[in-house]
Structures are given as structure tokens and as C-alpha cells.
Amino acid sequence: MVFSLDDARRMDREDPLASFRERFAPIEEGSIYLDGNSLGRLPIGASGQVSHAASKEWGERLVRGWGDGWYEMPRRLGAKIAGLVGAQSDEVIVCDSTSVNFFKLVCAALIYQGPRAEIVTDDLNFPSDIYLLQGIQRFTSALTLEGTNHPESGERGFRQALRVVPSRDGMTLSEGELRDAVSQATALLTLSHTSFKSAFVHDMARITKVAHDAGALMLWDLSHSVGAMPIELNRCNVDLAVCCTYKYLNGGPGSPAFLYVRRDLQEKLQSPIWGWFGQDRPFDFGLDYSPAPGIARFLAGTPPILSMSAIEPGLDMIVEAGLDIIKAKSVKLTEYMIALWESDLQRLGFRLQTPRDPAIRGSHVSLGHDEGWRINRALIEDMNLIPDFRQPDNIRFGLVPLYTTFMEVYEATQRLQEVVEDRVYEKYPSERAAVT
Ligand SMILES: *Cc1c(COP(=O)(O)O)cnc(C)c1O
Numbered sequence: 001m002v003f004s005l006d007d008a009r010r011m012d013r014e015d016p017l018a019s020f021r022e023r024f025a026p027i028e029e030g031s032i033y034l035d036g037n038s039l040g041r042l043p044i045g046a047s048g049q050v051s052h053a054a055s056k057e058w059g060e061r062l063v064r065g066w067g068d069g070w071y072e073m074p075r076r077l078g079a080k081i082a083g084l085v086g087a088q089s090d091e092v093i094v095c096d097s098t099s100v101n102f103f104k105l106v107c108a109a110l111i112y113q114g115p116r117a118e119i120v121t122d123d124l125n126f127p128s129d130i131y132l133l134q135g136i137q138r139f140t141s142a143l144t145l146e147g148t149n150h151p152e153s154g155e156r157g158f159r160q161a162l163r164v165v166p167s168r169d170g171m172t173l174s175e176g177e178l179r180d181a182v183s184q185a186t187a188l189l190t191l192s193h194t195s196f197k198s199a200f201v202h203d204m205a206r207i208t209k210v211a212h213d214a215g216a217l218m219l220w221d222l223s224h225s226v227g228a229m230p231i232e233l234n235r236c237n238v239d240l241a242v243c244c245t246y247k248y249l250n251g252g253p254g255s256p257a258f259l260y261v262r263r264d265l266q267e268k269l270q271s272p273i274w275g276w277f278g279q280d281r282p283f284d285f286g287l288d289y290s291p292a293p294g295i296a297r298f299l300a301g302t303p304p305i306l307s308m309s310a311i312e313p314g315l316d317m318i319v320e321a322g323l324d325i326i327k328a329k330s331v332k333l334t335e336y337m338i339a340l341w342e343s344d345l346q347r348l349g350f351r352l353q354t355p356r357d358p359a360i361r362g363s364h365v366s367l368g369h370d371e372g373w374r375i376n377r378a379l380i381e382d383m384n385l386i387p388d389f390r391q392p393d394n395i396r397f398g399l400v401p402l403y404t405t406f407m408e409v410y411e412a413t414q415r416l417q418e419v420v421e422d423r424v425y426e427k428y429p430s431e432r433a434a435v436t
Contacts, residue, residue: 008406011336017321017329020402024250031384032408032415037196037224037364037398038388040250045313050252053309070305074256074277075296077308080315081258084323085222085241086232091260093295094245094311095303098223098257099128100273101242104298105259106136106188107272109217109240112265113187116216118161120181120188122173124195125164129221133162133190161185171198171353172360179210186216193231194224194362197390199334199354201225201362205236212237223247228330228363228401230323233260240265248363248400250314255307259298266294275300317402329401330363336406337365337397340413348420353394363400367416368393373432374425375416382424383415 012018025042027033033041057065069076079089095101110117119133165181167173182189189211194201204220211218219240225231227248233241241260245251261269274289276282277299291297318326334354341352351368355361369375376389387397399409419425 008410011406016325017401024403032412034387034397036400037247039246041403043250043313046310049313050310053306073308074303077311078258086234087260088263090295091263092258094256094258095299096257098242098244101257101259102129103132104271104273105219105240108269109188112269116185116187118185120163120186121190122165124167124173125192126196137162172200175206178207182214182216186214188217188219190219192221196224197394198366199362199364201360208236208238224362227318229327245311251311255311256304261295271298273300277301326401331358333399333404333409334361334365337409344413344417364396364398366394366396371425374428375419377428378419378425383419385412385415
């Protein structure tokens with residue numbers, strides 16, 4: 001266990017990733033940014049890339065840009081990301097938002113699974129995913145859809161069943177609890193790999209097998225994992241996955257997401273959104289849809305080239321750094337923060353709401369506090385420390401191996417102590433803002 005400032009300095013000196021920090025646009029002196037699990041910092045290379053894409057590619061090449069590489073970008077960047085998630089280069093494509101991709105893959109799985117109509121998830125999942133599942137339920141019950149006949153009654157257009165398995169401690173969920181929840185009626189098991197609130201990480205290989213043993217497909221949302229740890233989609237035999245690129249991949253606000261479909265499933269599944277970019281021969285302008293071969297069938301419409309161009313410099317840095325080294329630093333950073341919590345913060349009413357075992361922990365640390373909302377506000381407005389707040393009492397600290405230093409973690413816990421000891425937060429009302 002390490003507690004002193006000297007230890008933090010030493011760990012920074014020994015950090016094999018130290019040089020990457022300078023490759024991000026500087027932030028205000030003295031400010032500590034610990035929200036990279038919500039929006040990653042700006043790689044300096046990305047601002048150059050975006051300005052090149054705007055002034056040269058768009059400004060000068062105009063529509064010819066499609067022939068100069070824009071058209072291939074979703075596949076080309078997908079292939080690069082595939083290397084970060086243990087997939088083949090033709091199993092990943094960059095497109096749309098995570099929410100839209102999730103909708104596409106859930107619908108594709110339901111159509112494929114025929115009479116099976118139940119979806120299983122857990123209450124650690126990201127709310128957007130659960131809303132989408134509720135929306136799909138509503139949609140399929142409002143329309144009479146082929147392939148959604150009730151397995152027993154044969155009734156058409158019945159409500160899809162959605163089962164949300166509750167976590168007992170609000171932080172973790174066991175393989176056994178999920179095994180009990182899936183059955184022969186389950187079409188799809190879908191989970192967030194790393195929980196956005198507690199940073200708990202599901203065992204991808206074992207849980208995927210739970211789904212497969214019941215004949216269900218498995219869809220992982222990797223948004224809080226990719227770029228912070230190695231992922232092995234092929235080795236775990238994962239069917240489907242979605243993920244955003246603006247958290248640990250540092251792709252910028254609202255940068256396009258990606259999706260993964262295992263190769264042998266690609267020809268068996270269809271997107272519910274039959275747009276021209278997913279059509280076999282879009283430039284024939286024929287009036288009948290037939291899906292493109294392979295992963296491209298999951299595209300919908302024209303990709304956002306400027307946002308997409310921002311992604312690549314961040315990806316290249318992750319590839320260069322290596323995910324094993326990134327994960328090793330992530331463990332060290334989170335261990336360090338937990339050690340500081342134990343020695344200095346616990347006595348001030350902070351509760352550790354993240355697993356202690358690094359094998360089941362992502363790269364953020366959640367601390368609960370009865371005054372969590374006001375403390376978070378005071379940290380941002382008075383202490384120049386930027387974490388974020390998640391209901392009901394969670395302050396999240398994202399520790400990003402490419403740019404977070406041990407000194408910052410140390411200093412952040414000093415500021416946390418000060419906010420509580422000096423009651424800095426008391427000047428703020430308890431009402432909550434719209435975006436946290
Ligand atoms: C951040 C995040 C998303 C974001 O979805 P968007 O469509 O990009 O808003 C989805 N799922 C999880 C698990 C996330 O952490």
C-alpha cells in the first residue's frame with residue numbers, strides 16, 4: 001500500500017505510459033480531470049485531423065472525398081478497432097450511436113431467434129439499453145411482426161418479455177443468478193460488460209457460455225471497457241457487441257460508435273434499418289433492398305465524416321500503448337485510489353461502491369456519500385476537480401491510464417478531504433441539474 005506524495009511521484013516516474021499525457025490537449029493549470037470514462041480528453045492529433053478533414057477534404061475535395069476514402073472509413077476504422085477487442089478485421093464497423101446500434105442488433109437477434117422472445121438483462125446495465133429494450137417491447141406489441149408469434153399461443157404481435165435481473169448489492173451480479181434467469185424461451189442475453197455505476201466487470205467468457213447453453217445469443221455493451229482493458233470477443237465466442245468511442249477511446253463528444261457481429265452470424269442476421277449504406281449495391285439506385293454481404297449490412301445512412309475523422313488518432317495511441325500495459329496501469333491507479341480512500345476518505349463518510357478485486361473492476365472508482373451531489377458540485381466549482389455524479393449518491397472518478405497521473409489521484413483525494421472537512425459543499429442547494 002502506498003500513501004505518500006513521494007510514492008505518487010515515484011509511480012509517475014516509473015510509469016511506462018507517462019509520455020502519452022503530453023499528446024493530449026492541455027487543460028487549465030491545476031485542474032484535474034477524472035471524467036474520462038464519460039468523455040475522454042482531446043488527443044492533439046485529433047484536432048489536427050478534424051481540421052484537415054474540414055479544410056482540405058471537405059473544403060477542397062468536396063464530393064470527391066467519398067472516392068478518396070470517406071466511403072471506406074466505417075470499415076477501415078472498424079478493422080483497427082477489431083484489433084482492440086479480439087475480433088477479425090471484418091467483424092467490426094463504425095457507425096451511428098451506441099443506442100442505435102444496440103437497437104439494430106437486438107432487433108436482428110430477435111428476428112433470427114424466431115419463436116423465442118424473451119430478453120434478459122440486469123439492473124446494472126446502462127439505462128439507455130434498458131429503455132431501448134422497453135421501446136422494442138412496445139414496438140413489437142404495437143405492430144404485428146413476422147417472427148414474433150407467441151411460442152405457445154401462436155398469438156401474433158405479442159409483447160416481448162423483458163427480464164431485468166436485480167443485483168443484490170447494487171454493485172455486482174453472479175454467473176449463477178444469470179444462469180437462473182435464462183431459459184429455453186430466452187432469445188438474447190444482453191449486459192454491460194463494465195457497469196457504468198460500480199465499475200463491476202462481468203466474466204465475458206463464462207456469461208457468454210451461460211447464454212449459449214440456453215440457446216440464446218449474447219450481446220455485450222462494451223462502452224465502459226474498450227480502451228481500458230483487453231477484450232477478447234472471438235476467444236469468448238461472443239455473438240454481438242456494441243460500444244461508443246468517446247470514453248476511453250477519446251474520439252470526441254458524440255463520435256460515432258461501433259458494432260461487432262461474429263462472422264458466421266453476419267449473413268444470418270439483418271438490420272431492422274434497411275438504409276442504402278447497408279444495401280448490396282447502393283450506387284445502382286435500384287428500388288428493392290438486398291443486404292450487403294458481411295458487416296456492411298449493419299450500416300444505415302451516410303456516415304458523419306468529420307466526427308469519424310476525430311477517432312483515429314485516439315485509436316492509434318491505444319494501439320501504440322498496448323492494452324496489457326494500459327490495464328496494468330489502470331489496476332495500479334484504481335488500487336491507489338482505493339488505498340487512499342481507506343486511509344483518508346472512509347472516515348469522512350465516503351463508501352467504496354466499486355469492487356475491491358481488480359479482476360472484476362474497470363477503470364473508474366465510485367465513492368458513495370450522503371452528500372454526494374453537493375460534494376460533486378463543490379469539487380467542480382471550488383476545487384478544480386472534475387469527476388461526475390450518478391444517482392443516487394455516487395461520485396465517479398475515471399482513471400484513464402493514458403493521461404491520469406498518480407499525483408493527480410493523490411491530489412484529488414486531498415481535495416475531497418478538504419471539501420468535506422471544510423464543509424465547502426454546504427453552500428450548494430440539494431436540487432440537481434439536468435446534465436451530470
Ligand atoms: C456511454 C454508454 C452508452 C452511450 O450510448 P450513446 O448512444 O452513445 O448515448 C451506452 N451504453 C453504455 C454502457 C455506456 O456506458
